[in-house]
């Protein structure tokens with residue numbers, strides 16, 4: 100057995116899905132095309148388009164985005180104080 104790191108394994112599985120014309124693993128909308136993925140700059144994983152690239156922080160997946168400090172997510176959060 101070849102040992103993969105988590106990221107390598109993830110990307111490998113993602114590429115297999117794409118080969119077979121299946122949607123990406125973390126697709127939430129069920130509408131992503133098989134190869135509608137991007138490489139997250141945070142975790143280096145191939146992510147579904149809807150798992151991060153459909154918002155303003157398009158270089159990060161939603162997992163990495165949630166790990167960011169509030170101030171980075173939304174610099175205006177102190178002024179408005181209302182969740183979107």
Ligand SMILES: [Zn+2]
Nearest residue numbers: 126128131149
């Ligand atoms: Zn999707």
Ligand SMILES: [Zn+2]
Nearest residue numbers: 139142160163
């Ligand atoms: Zn990520």
